[in-house]
Amino acid sequence: MTGLSVLVPCLNEGIQVEVAYRELTGELAAIEGLEILFVDDGSTDDSLARIRALAEADPRVSYLSFTRNFGIEAVMGAGFRYARRPWIVQCDADLQVPPSQIWRLLDKAVEGYDVVFGRRVRRRDPLIRKIGSAGLHWAARVVFRIEMPEGASTFRLIRTPVARTISELRLPWFMPAVSLVGARHTAVDVTHRERDSGRSKLRLGRLAGHSFELFFGFSWRPLNALYLMAVLGMAAAVLGLEAAHLLVSAGTLGGMAVVGRYVRRLAPPPPLFYVRESNLPIRPEDSLTGGDPCPPPPGRGEPTAPSEGTGAIAR
CATH class of the missing domain: 3.90.550.10 (Spore Coat Polysaccharide Biosynthesis Protein SpsA; Chain A)
Structure with missing residues (x-):
């Protein structure tokens, strides 16, 4: 080819x-x-x-x-x-x-x-x-x-x-x-x-989100920074530094968000896309209908076949 x-x-x-x-x-x-x-x-x-x-x-x-x-x-x-x-x-x-x-x-x-x-x-x-x-x-x-x-x-x-x-x-x-x-x-x-x-x-919003995907998807540095922050927090607690306590508390909230980003990477990813229409053969998993044919809904004038085991009611 x-x-x-x-x-x-x-x-x-x-x-x-x-x-x-x-x-x-x-x-x-x-x-x-x-x-x-x-x-x-x-x-x-x-x-x-x-x-x-x-x-x-x-x-x-x-x-x-x-x-x-x-x-x-x-x-x-x-x-x-x-x-x-x-x-x-x-x-x-x-x-x-x-x-x-x-x-x-x-x-x-x-x-x-x-x-x-x-x-x-x-x-x-x-x-x-x-x-x-x-x-x-x-x-x-x-x-x-x-x-x-x-x-x-x-x-x-x-x-x-x-x-x-x-x-x-x-x-x-x-x-x-x-x-x-x-x-x-x-x-x-x-x-x-x-x-x-x-x-x-x-x-801008999508570009910012895309940037976060880059940083958290290919680098462990943000997580390593949290480890360092934890060590500094323990040192501040030992020394009794109040200002450092406030800083560490604020950092904890940000750290939870960072950890959440990494945990999200462990979840099964959702489908990347669904195709509604194409002039190419599409894999069933890429189609919204799973590859099954989609006939139009029945109209008012269409006869309905009787269900199995049923028939006309005698009068």
């Missing part, structure tokens, strides 16, 4: 669905076995209708549509699971990284890498977004000692079997998981441009 699957996450993209399709198929027309895989993350606009129309007109287009908004990690997991080509490139529908840059990833992968990240040069995002992203990566590497590919972004090329291996681990972040499993990875500089329309679908 040869070719490339282009994974395009979609959430209320509207007309940008057709824009992404035209640019991607135009730039990658020379690739034999090209697949454009749209994953609709529970859009409430006409994105699914637009994707469905493209799939009906072009056999290169595949799609999955979730029952609700499950988030980017679910989109990636579904895309990695159902991609039909040996390589996957993840490309946002807004195309802030032009499709022409996909060739830079492909050219580098020839050198034997499993994952090639796009490192955005002169990133064209709001300043707060750039500062937040840089701070997150710095904290992960320096404070929490998590191995993160420097400069990596969600614009990336992945060998499909490697992507599936990482996805099946159900880890909260893809980037550190690449190093965790020992996949050969690198990064290349790619062009980044202004968003043509709309705004990012990622919100």
